[in-house]
Amino acid sequence: MTVVEVREALAREEVWLAEAGKVLAALPPDDPRRQKGAEKLRQRQEKHRALKQQLQKIEDDVLEIRYPFAVRWSRQKGVMEIRDCFTGGWLIVEASQVPDHWRWEATAIARRERAARKAA
Known part of the structure; x- marks a missing residue:
């Protein structure tokens, strides 16, 4: 599926x-x-x-599919941070402005980080 x-x-x-x-x-x-x-x-x-x-x-x-940049959720609700691969800086973007798969990846990363913190 x-x-x-x-x-x-x-x-x-x-x-x-x-x-x-x-x-x-x-x-x-x-x-x-x-x-x-x-x-x-x-x-x-x-x-x-x-x-x-x-x-x-x-x-x-x-x-496992890697992009030339990194995405993560910001501390603000509905806002994502995208790491610029050229400058290394974090760009702040509304989550509604990015493709769905970026949000899915950021959510999966956040879940993994929470699980790792709980396990530690």
Whole structure:
């Protein structure tokens, strides 16, 4: 599956899980449909978790593709920093102005750095 397909499947699962949660909450506790719905909800949650792991693996693989510059998230919300390969300086750009794959790479880098800090 491509990144776009995985993201679309993940979005569909999130919508389904939200709707199923509302339906289960509306059923009385002794209703047999609640038990069946809870089992189906658990299965879909596992599928959702697997899709998230698959997306993370794809994002990690994309990280292996290197660009002649570096991107990272700024401390300000919605702002990215891009390292100029010629001057070495960091340029500040709004995240809405950059291609999607730059944001994905910056997010994957931030996740790796957080995981490394937690492990240390």
